[in-house]
Amino acid sequence: MTHDHPAAPERGPSRPFGRVITAMVTPFTADGALDLDCAARLARYLVDEQGNDALVLNGTTGESPTTTDAEKETLIRAVVEAVGDRARIVAGVGTNDTRHTVELAAQAEKAGAHGLLVVTPYYNKPPQAGLLRHFTTVADATGLPVMLYDIPHRSGVAIATDTLVKLSEHGRIVAVKDAKGDLTATSWVLARSDLAFYSGEDALTLPMLSIGAVGVVGTSTHFTGVGTKQMIEAFEAGDTAGALALHRRLLPLYTGIFRTQGTILVKAGLAAQGLPSGPVRPPLVEATGDELAQLRADCAAAGLPLPE
Secondary structure: OOOOOOOOOOOOOOOEOEOEEEEOOOOEOOOOOEOHHHHHHHHHHHHHOOOOOEEEEOOOOOOHHHOOHHHHHHHHHHHHHHHOOOOEEEEEOOOOOHHHHHHHHHHHHHHOOOEEEEEOOOOOOOOHHHHHHHHHHHHHHOOOOEEEEEOHHHHOOOOOHHHHHHHOOOOOEEEEEEOOOOHHHHHHHHHHOOOEEEEOOHHHHHHHHHOOOOEEEEOOHHHHHHHHHHHHHHHHOOOHHHHHHHHHHHHHHHHHOOOOOHHHHHHHHHHHOOOOOOOOOOOOOOOOHHHHHHHHHHHHHOOOOOOO
16 A cells, blocks of 8 residues: 655654644634634744744644544645645644544545654553553554654653653654653653654753754744744754853743643734634633733743734
């Protein structure tokens, strides 16, 4: 069986999905329907103006808990059509049901995605043997490269070091979005495998680079993409002082975007810029006036003021 998709990324200390990846919000119309035109416009902005090498669609920031399987598929198709020739499109397909995750992975591959983001099954707290089986089953289901998503504060279970090392032996499991916040554990995985690590916490991107990570899957990168790429490139060029200066300049937004749930503030900030966003779906709620004012202050502190 042949698959019509880009060749699997190189192994080793490569950047299979580039350096800067944004977990894109999903634009909705005023009445809450999926807005494909706005999604295409936002994707073009993130790639062409914010310097993103790849986009994650249908992640938590994309409100995946409240979008249907059909909406997820049509969103992938629209964004692949808009920017798929110049950015890698990574589809969030992870659920806490292996069978459903496999179905979403196959759907994403058919829709033209270039890779898969697979989060640790949440709430049902499987043991490590269950995680190993879940991730390998999903990786076996398509020809696409897989980025694991290790975020124990949401999923309830961390992917153990030994489990990550075993998973790295799978030919299509090539990367990790690491939101574990444990640089020691991550250091051991990097020392024992050739997985490409992407920081899953915007503010930890520079420390993660120092132990061997290659980039970030960000939320604030809806606004900080250009500066974040400059920071990563400065670090790679040996300009650690320049990278540190950029880290400190962007820190107010790296952290400020999470003062409440990140999607809420990203959509508020995009709307303030006249960029596509739309409302959030319940159980999320719109940013309050005070939250928007604080976001404005955080953006200004990062040197990226929002229009009044």
